[in-house]
Amino acid sequence: MISLHEKVLEGIYDEFERWADESLACKKGCATCCTQNVIITAVEGERIHRHVRENGKEEWFAAALQQKAATKKPRLTTNGFAESCLRGEDVSPESYGSSQPCPFLDGDCCSIYDARPFSCRCFVSTQTCSPGVPALIGEKYLSASTAVMQMIEHLGQGEFIGNMLDVLLALCGVSENRKYLALLPASMSDQGLANVVKARPLPGFLLLEEEMETVGPLLHAIFAHEVEGRSIEDILNNR
Ligand code: SF4
Ligand code: SF4
Numbered sequence: 355m356i357s358l359h360e361k362v363l364e365g366i367y368d369e370f371e372r373w374a375d376e377s378l379a380c381k382k383g384c385a386t387c388c389t390q391n392v393i394i395t396a397v398e399g400e401r402i403h404r405h406v407r408e409n410g411k412e413e414w415f416a417a418a419l420q421q422k423a424a425t426k427k428p429r430l431t432t433n434g435f436a437e438s439c440l441r442g443e444d445v446s447p448e449s450y451g452s453s454q455p456c457p458f459l460d461g462d463c464c465s466i467y468d469a470r471p472f473s474c475r476c477f478v479s480t481q482t483c484s485p486g487v488p489a490l491i492g493e494k495y496l497s498a499s500t501a502v503m504q505m506i507e508h509l510g511q512g513e514f515i516g517n518m519l520d521v522l523l524a525l526c527g528v529s530e531n532r533k534y535l536a537l538l539p540a541s542m543s544d545q546g547l548a549n550v551v552k553a554r555p556l557p558g559f560l561l562l563e564e565e566m567e568t569v570g571p572l573l574h575a576i577f578a579h580e581v582e583g584r585s586i587e588d589i590l591n592n593r
Contacts, residue, residue, distance in 0.1 A: 358581065358582060359510065360397055360400065360404075362509055362581050362589055363397055363472075363506065363509065365581050366472070366505065366506060366576055366579075369576045369579055370475060370476065370498070370502060372575070373498070375492075378478045378479065379479050379480060379481050379482040380478045380479060382464070382467055384462065384483070385455075385456075385459055385462040386483040387477050387479075387483060388455060388456040388458075389451070389453045390423055390425070390455070390456055390457070390518070391450055392450070392456070392471060392474060393432070393450045393515065393517065393518065394471040394472075394515070394517075394521050395506055395507055395510035395514070395521070395553050396524075396553070397506075397513070398521075399471075399514070399521040399524075400525060401469050401471075402466055402522060403522065403525055403530070404469070404530075405468060406466070407530065407531075411465075412534065412537060413537060416534055416537035416538050418458055418465075419457065419522060419523060420538070420542065422520075422542075423451070423454040424452060425451045425452065425519060425520050425549055426549070427551060428516055428517075428551055429448055430445065431515050431551060431554055432504050432507050433507045433553070433554040433556055433557060434554050435447060436504060436557050436558065436559070436560050439560055440557055440560070450516065450517040451519070457519070471518060472499075472502060472506055476495060476498065476499035476502065476503070477489065477491070477499075479491055480492060493565075494565075494569065497565040498569045500560060501560070501561060501572075501573060504559060505556065505590065507553045508553075508555050508590055511552075511553045511554060513552070513553055514550040514551075514552070515552070515553040516550035516551060517549060520545070520549040520550050522546070523538075523542050523543050523545060523546025524543060524547045525546075526538060526542075526543040527547070556590075559573075577590075
């Protein structure tokens with residue numbers, strides 16, 4: 355069964371896709387950007403786990419999780435970072451994992467493409483990347499990705515947030531995923547649990563007035579998107 359939060363997440367992904375330019379170089383099968391440095395929330399992790407279960411790929415998934423490189427517990431989440439900035443503190447964004455290739459790659463294709471998290475969806479380039487050619491990310495995407503990630507974190511406040519592989523390992527302990535008890539060393543889900551932190555509520559967006567011109571329409575479309583007869587704005591505000 356798909357939870358309300360997962361349906362909200364799908365609404366956010368759909369609105370982001372509608373808003374994004376069609377002139378992007380990104381496409382399925384393009385993978386230079388696919389590293390282990392990806393942040394997700396628990397609801398995004400649950401969506402990935404459900405995708406794996408529905409496709410009967412648990413053994414492949416357990417083997418992929420065991421390719422995890424060293425990760426870090428986030429010092430600040432996206433909303434934690436926003437809180438510090440809004441208080442006027444001098445903070446810098448951090449990375450959450452290694453630049454090793456993502457273990458969900460099969461050749462150059464993402465094996466969980468339909469369930470890939472927002473961090474993978476918002477990393478977009480107007481030029482095709484290669485080892486010597488970095489992504490060219492437009493300003494509007496940089497502003498939008500932070501604002502949307504803030505909403506996704508708010509949606510999952512109180513739940514896990516952290517490196518994608520840590521969140522997925524931490525979720526191996528929940529009842530639908532008990533199968534992993536036999537497929538993974540017990541220490542791995544403990545490792546995941548040790549490296550995740552709690553998602554925080556949205557303290558306010560970090561958008562400048564000029565950024566609101568391009569990102570505002572996306573935020574309005576997300577807030578107005580209806581899920582089970584309620585707007586995402588009402589759901590996020592618990593109304
Ligand atoms: S960011 Fe670069 S490597 Fe990643 S999908 Fe887009 S063009 Fe391909
Ligand atoms: S989950 Fe998929 S899209 Fe995201 S980094 Fe891994 S292979 Fe790439």
